[in-house]
Amino acid sequence: MEPTEAQFLVFNALDTLALVNYDFYDQERGNWYIDTPSPVLPRSVILPSGEVIPFEWVQNYDET
Structure with a gap:
């Protein structure tokens, strides 16, 4: 899967x-993981919809 527009x-x-300090695109899940200098969202995920969410939300979702 390629990144969405x-x-x-x-x-x-x-x-x-x-x-963006660091980025990684997960082709299997379609998520783009980024590391930022922001204290609010230091580790974040850009979902295919373009929404930016905290990394922990994706991590917690995968555990359920």
């Missing part, structure tokens, strides 16, 4: 603002 838009905006 919504994911590219969000990622490119964050990257342009120098808010």
